[in-house]
Amino acid sequence: MDLVVTSMGSVFEDIVGSSEADGFISLVGLAVGDKIQAEYLNAKGTSQLDRAEMVDALLDMRRRIGSTSYVLExxxxxxxxxxxxxxxGDLAKKFPSLCMLTANVCGHLAAESQGYARVDLPETIAAGASECRVVIDLDPETVGHGRRYHRRARA
Structure with missing residues (x-):
């Protein structure tokens, strides 16, 4: 899976550039987020994750893809x-748009659980930091940077 995603990211960045690759990878992140959300909901037997379950799902999802995530706040x-x-790995330094994949999955999971999320990546390994920081704001009134996500209407 990692090979497919990193190859896809590198091809898109090479062909259309980093900004356009971000947009495409955002769509992939949304699709992946939908699948992951469904898995956690089915496992819990519920239609929505509560706050603690959502945080656990975020950490578990990131662990499953090979990161070592932990809660800072x-x-x-x-x-x-x-x-x-x-x-x-090192491919993220060459193709930083790959960061959008995990950011979008985090945003989607948080918004579906809490109604709203804004995700910012102020520090990333891809940009040369020693670690990544994923900031997920849950209050739409909070001023800040990042991509906004909203719970989708349910039928």
Missing amino acids: DSAQRIVLGNNRCPF
Whole structure:
């Protein structure tokens, strides 16, 4: 799976550039997020994860793809995850748009659980930091940077 994702990211960045690759990888992240969300909901036998289950799902998902994520902050307004091992290895330094894949999965899971999420990656291994920081703001009134996610309407 990692080989497919990293190859896909590198091909898109080479052909259309980093910005456009981010958009495509965002769509892939949404599709992956849907599948992961469904797995966790089925395992719990519920239609929505509560806050603690959502945090557990975020950590488990990131562990499954090969990162070593841990909670740096967990408050009513935000969750901050740290990670000191990139699941994409050195390829992320060459193709930083791959960071959008895990960011979008985190945003999707958090928004579906909590109604809203904004995800920012202020530090990434891909950009040369020693670890990644994934900031997930849960309050839409909080000022900050990042990509916004909203719970989708249910039928």
